[in-house]
Amino acid sequence: MSALGGAAAGGEGINPMGSAIGIVVLIIAVAITAIMAPAALGAIIGVIIGGLLIGFGVHFVPVGGAPAAMGQAPGIATGVAMLAAGAGLAGLFGGAWAAANPAFGIAIVIAAGAVGGGLMMAITCLMVNIIYVFGMGIPSASGKVDKDPITGDSQPEYKSQGTEGHGLPFISYVGGVIGGLLGGAGGTLIYYELLQVYSAALPALFNAEAAEVLPVAVSLAGIFAIGMFLVNAVLAAYNITGTIEGPHDPKFKRFPRAIIGCAVASAVCGLFAILIVVV
């Protein structure tokens, strides 16, 4: 492979050796947490599930990159990581708002995060289609399937020659919203679990009132959640290698690899994030 301008890698199938090593790393990270911070064992499992949700959710998000900007591919004209980060951070706002209210339990917090992420994706998909259809004058058509799996509408008649489809077909729109829901829920779960750890440990660490150190706990949990969100989103983007239409795209079948990868990455990042209150 040349060092310059090589083709995008990322074939099909699971690498058994790499996945096995990854799962061993995950178990080691959980074991270290269990020994050094037994109270945070539940939190690291929550963080792993959160990362896994993000990695899975990213595969639903329709991304077209530069070809979509030129109307040559369905999807939103930006990178997977950027879009997933947008949905996740929007979800985090919703989740953080709900987490600040002590009356709300974990279910409501995560639901609020999911709604935030899903809403962001729904608005983005809507505006993208308005620009495509009314601004650029191109109909939405998928290049990967003949019939839209949800509406049953025929696609090839609307697809321009030489393109992979264009606009944002209904299935991609629905996929985007599902991706936003999962991403927002995953990011919020990471934030919520870390917030529990920090708000329990920081008052003792600083010898201060819980309410006084709450801003530090919120800030730490927030920045760690953002960091882990980006790690998971980029790893999932590497799995997709560029563009994806949504759940009907053949690339979607690669998601098991991303789930393994994101779970391992979240376990290692989560371990370090929890160690900050232990060392």
Add this chain to the structure above:
Amino acid sequence: MSVQITASEGGIPHDTLMAVGLIGSIVCLYLTYLNGATGTDVFSFFGGLAAVFALIWGTDTIKHLCSYGIGTGVPSAGMIAFGTGVIAMLLATQFDGMYLAPIMAVVIGAIVGFVAGFLANNVMNMNIPVMIRSLTEMAIIGAIVIMGLTAVMAGGFGFDALSVTMVQILGPLEATSYASSLLGGCLIAVAFMLGGIALQHPFNACLGPGEQQDRTLMLAAECGFLSMIVVAAISFAFVSMFAAVISLIVAIAGWYYTYAKYIELSRRDAYAWLNAKPILEPKGEA
């Protein structure tokens, strides 16, 4: 599908740049400890210089990685660098008491980056020869840049110092405040995004035919100083007025020099690309 990315060959070898970037940034981070030794905070600006060193190194790493068609665009590489880097940097601040924070940022960054690189290469089947090494380097770079920018803002990078500030009430009375500290105000997120943009922008802006290493790296330094201007402005809230003014002057002077150099190099490459001669400004006649 991937977009072919053309990058120049030759120039300063990557290993040399890595050595200069790593040693330069660690030395600069340690120079900020002069703040504690002398009891002032005028040496905060060394943090910004550490960030600039690391950004120059990081831009070359991104160029190295993204010259393979990774298919996700250059910005995603910058995002994972800072996602892993912020985790390493925050844990490293806990080792500040033993003067180990910069070293620990490198060590923890290397661990997190190696794991991310291994997962990308062996679980996601990217199979890119420089993937593991590049993501390891970039996690270290992310950690160093955030640590450097934090040092400019707060005058240091100890976890306790970042979490607590003394606020004056009615003049002589002082009270501890967690909410108005660097972490409590989540200014770390500002350092995160300023560093992230400065890392991912230069190669993204310069890639393509006619990309030249010296021009790309000059843009990296320019972006670093630009980020430093912003954190120097924020530092007025945390360090003494004198120290903040020094940081601001260093940042503006560095930015002006690198910006002028970058424009000069851009013109040089534009002439070379067009195979044209510089247009001479007419003199004398009005």
